[in-house]
Amino acid sequence: MLINALQRPSRIFQPLAVLLTMIFSLGVPFWVIIVTAGKSAVEARQPNLALPSQWEFGKNISTTFSEGNMGVASLGSLLLLIPSVFGVLLLGAMASWVLARRKTRGLSIAYTIGISGVIVPPAIVPIVLLLKQIGLQGTPLGLIGVYIGMYMSTVIFFITGFIRTIPIELEEAARVDGANPMRVFFRIIFPLLGPVIATATILVSLFIWNDVFYALFVVGGRLDTLPLNLYQVASSGLYLQNWNLIFSYILLMTLPMLLVFIFAQRRIISGVTSGAVK
Amino acid sequence: MNAGAKVKLLLKRPRINAATKAHSTHPIWFIVPAFFFLIIFFIVPTVLNFVYSFTDWSSFKTEVNFSGFSNFTQLFSSGNLVADLRITILYAVLVAVFQNLFGFALALLLERDTLLNRIARAAFFIPVIMSALAVGYVFQAVLEPKGPVNSLFSFILGRPVEIPWLYDTSWTIVVVSVIHAWKWMGLAMLIFLAGLKTIDGEVLEAARIDGASWFQTLRTIRFPLLAPAITFNVATSLLGSMNSFDIVQATTQGGPGGTTELLNIYIVRAFGQGLFAQATAMSLVLLIMVMVLAFPLIWSLRKREQIL
Numbered sequence: 102m103l104i105n106a107l108q109r110p111s112r113i114f115q116p117l118a119v120l121l122t123m124i125f126s127l128g129v130p131f132w133v134i135i136v137t138a139g140k141s142a143v144e145a146r147q148p149n150l151a152l153p154s155q156w157e158f159g160k161n162i163s164t165t166f167s168e169g170n171m172g173v174a175s176l177g178s179l180l181l182l183i184p185s186v187f188g189v190l191l192l193g194a195m196a197s198w199v200l201a202r203r204k205t206r207g208l209s210i211a212y213t214i215g216i217s218g219v220i221v222p223p224a225i226v227p228i229v230l231l232l233k234q235i236g237l238q239g240t241p242l243g244l245i246g247v248y249i250g251m252y253m254s255t256v257i258f259f260i261t262g263f264i265r266t267i268p269i270e271l272e273e274a275a276r277v278d279g280a281n282p283m284r285v286f287f288r289i290i291f292p293l294l295g296p297v298i299a300t301a302t303i304l305v306s307l308f309i310w311n312d313v314f315y316a317l318f319v320v321g322g323r324l325d326t327l328p329l330n331l332y333q334v335a336s337s338g339l340y341l342q343n344w345n346l347i348f349s350y351i352l353l354m355t356l357p358m359l360l361v362f363i364f365a366q367r368r369i370i371s372g373v374t375s376g377a378v379k
Numbered sequence: 380m381n382a383g384a385k386v387k388l389l390l391k392r393p394r395i396n397a398a399t400k401a402h403s404t405h406p407i408w409f410i411v412p413a414f415f416f417l418i419i420f421f422i423v424p425t426v427l428n429f430v431y432s433f434t435d436w437s438s439f440k441t442e443v444n445f446s447g448f449s450n451f452t453q454l455f456s457s458g459n460l461v462a463d464l465r466i467t468i469l470y471a472v473l474v475a476v477f478q479n480l481f482g483f484a485l486a487l488l489l490e491r492d493t494l495l496n497r498i499a500r501a502a503f504f505i506p507v508i509m510s511a512l513a514v515g516y517v518f519q520a521v522l523e524p525k526g527p528v529n530s531l532f533s534f535i536l537g538r539p540v541e542i543p544w545l546y547d548t549s550w551t552i553v554v555v556s557v558i559h560a561w562k563w564m565g566l567a568m569l570i571f572l573a574g575l576k577t578i579d580g581e582v583l584e585a586a587r588i589d590g591a592s593w594f595q596t597l598r599t600i601r602f603p604l605l606a607p608a609i610t611f612n613v614a615t616s617l618l619g620s621m622n623s624f625d626i627v628q629a630t631t632q633g634g635p636g637g638t639t640e641l642l643n644i645y646i647v648r649a650f651g652q653g654l655f656a657q658a659t660a661m662s663l664v665l666l667i668m669v670m671v672l673a674f675p676l677i678w679s680l681r682k683r684e685q686i687l
């Protein structure tokens with residue numbers, strides 16, 4: 102045992118190094134979030150590492166709901182998230198199927214345009230102008246359209262790559278039996294897209310759930326979403342440096358994504374690393 | 380009809396068949412709804428960005444007229460253009476350096492598949508799924524002059540420390556880029572870990588038998604083989620941080636004295652003041668800067684895909 106430890110000092114030092122790195126880089130911020138979310142307003146004014154003299158976690162949580170409109174904001178976030186994710190994945194998958202299977206010059210150009218948004222940043226100011234002209238500025242519908250347009254490229258990029266690995270013979274067998282394209286796509290292809298759809302759903306949900314920049318331009322002041330309300334709670338004079346409320350808000354807002362991450366860890370990790378290292 | 384034309388027709392026929400077959404089996408209307416959203420909400424605004432940058436569009440007027448390069452000359456003479464562009468590029472470079480440095484160090488530290496390492500990898504991914512705005516507020520609190528970080532330093536050094544992390548005109552840009560890197564280092568770590576896994580264990584074993592040290596194998600074998608992971612990480616962190624807003628807005632709001640004012644911070648501020656055309660002109664600057672860097676990246680992504 103001792104000889105082994107001397108021969109491979111890393112066996113002892115490595116876990117120690119891991120623990121120390123975790124304590125200093127993650128432990129401090131996470132600890133501050135949790136203890137501050139449990140403090141009274143007076144105690145939380147100066148953020149520190151001390152435990153609250155009395156846990157007021159429940160009271161802070163109920164204040165975020167009553168004064169921070171947490172409930173309405175959650176509904177607002179879901180109102181944007183669900184149609185955007187559903188729309189971008191369904192329409193993106195349909196387009197990807199044809200883009201992956203047909204190899205004409207025109208469609209190759211269409212594919213390049215289709216994936217351009219993976220890198221090119223959305224032009225937010227002209228988006229606002231355009232939404233004004235078509236009467237959608239300030240509406241959830243407008244922002245849903247913006248999210249669908251913005252993340253379409255990511256979805257097409259992911260799904261087209263995946264469909265190319267599905268043997269075309271599977272489709273041809275169904276076609277011989279007389280299935281039309283709608284049927285081939287929804288009965289044969291779509292069910293096989295499970296893994297890539299799951300990954301893309303999680304990624305796009307993460308972006309939309311946490312988005313404050315585009316929401317600020319399109320629906321700022323007209324619709325409550327979780328990040329928009331956090332922004333208002335933190336920057337309005339009334340709540341300035343009410344760290345207990347800010348951190349309660351952050352805890353509640355992170356929780357759904359944290360649960361998704363815990364249950365879908367493997368999928369997320371394989372999703373974000375696929376294609377990056379080849 | 381002569382024989383040559385007949386041959387031509389015969390040769391042509393299967394092609395027509397293949398085209399019409401593809402047309403009926405993979406109809407073009409499947410891509411129409413997706414491209415409807417893409418064109419209306421993404422491509423058209425991007426094109427309009429070029430148009431409106433050369434107008435006097437603002438909240439103070441009812442009509443929009445062309446005004447040539449006046450937005451750009453105004454941005455240039457006020458000093459905003461050069462200053463914000465310089466700050467954004469510096470921020471992006473610093474983020475790319477720190478994010479990859481932290482990510483690579485974590486990947487090497489957590490390389491072996493032990494229980495503790497697996498827990499640590501998941502823990503380092505938590506900041507990635509957190510809202511960037513929330514991360515910004517957390518660090519605003521943690522880095523307060525009398526906040527937790529300074530009190531930790533005071534405790535370790537045994538004397539009072541009150542470093543103004545977020546109120547220094549020359550160093551705060553570095554601090555906010557470290558916060559940005561902290562949020563995303565878990566992602567860089569995962570990509571480096573995946574890259575390390577693709578390296579053949581036998582090659583490393585052979586090098587070790589030949590007497591190569593851990594550091595030698597890292598420098599001469601593993602680092603060069605990590606090239607794709609490094610390219611991906613550097614490119615995404617550079618381009619991603621240029622379009623950043625949330626973290627800086629939550630920690631410094633562009634201050635102190637405008638020393639952390641990224642292009643997007645300016646765009647939000649100008650838009651809020653009703654200077655729509657100036658905001659658009661600045662977003663064109665951002666767009667062009669990202670595209671200049673991005674085209675080689677798109678090209679290499681497509682190339683990589685063709686190899687697959």
